[in-house]
Amino acid sequence: MEFFEKIKKIFVKPKKKVFNVGLVKQAKEQDSLRDKHKIEREDVIVVEKSTTAKSLLNAAGGVVRVLAAIIVICLAVIGLLVLVYPETRAAVVKVLQDTWEQIWGMNQ
Numbered sequence: 001m002e003f004f005e006k007i008k009k010i011f012v013k014p015k016k017k018v019f020n021v022g023l024v025k026q027a028k029e030q031d032s033l034r035d036k037h038k039i040e041r042e043d044v045i046v047v048e049k050s051t052t053a054k055s056l057l058n059a060a061g062g063v064v065r066v067l068a069a070i071i072v073i074c075l076a077v078i079g080l081l082v083l084v085y086p087e088t089r090a091a092v093v094k095v096l097q098d099t100w101e102q103i104w105g106m107n108q
Helices: 002-011 021-036 052-084 086-107
Strands: none
Touching (some): 052 086
């Protein structure tokens, strides 16, 4: 019997304790929700339901983020085109110089 136990110790590794990140995250979230709603009891589980207004705001936020990304990409493409072509580069430099002069002209 001892022989088999030694073999078992060699080939069978003990189970490691699994640390469930999801449970820890859920517990922290419940703590913050209890603090937010001023609930002191630990046996209460707080469930926040999504309302129509929240859903609409989240959707609108997503649309705004996508539009902002599209605008940034368009401006980056325009900037690259201005740098690549000499005629447009000269025109943009002229516009920037005129703008700079007008801004300093207003301050004097």
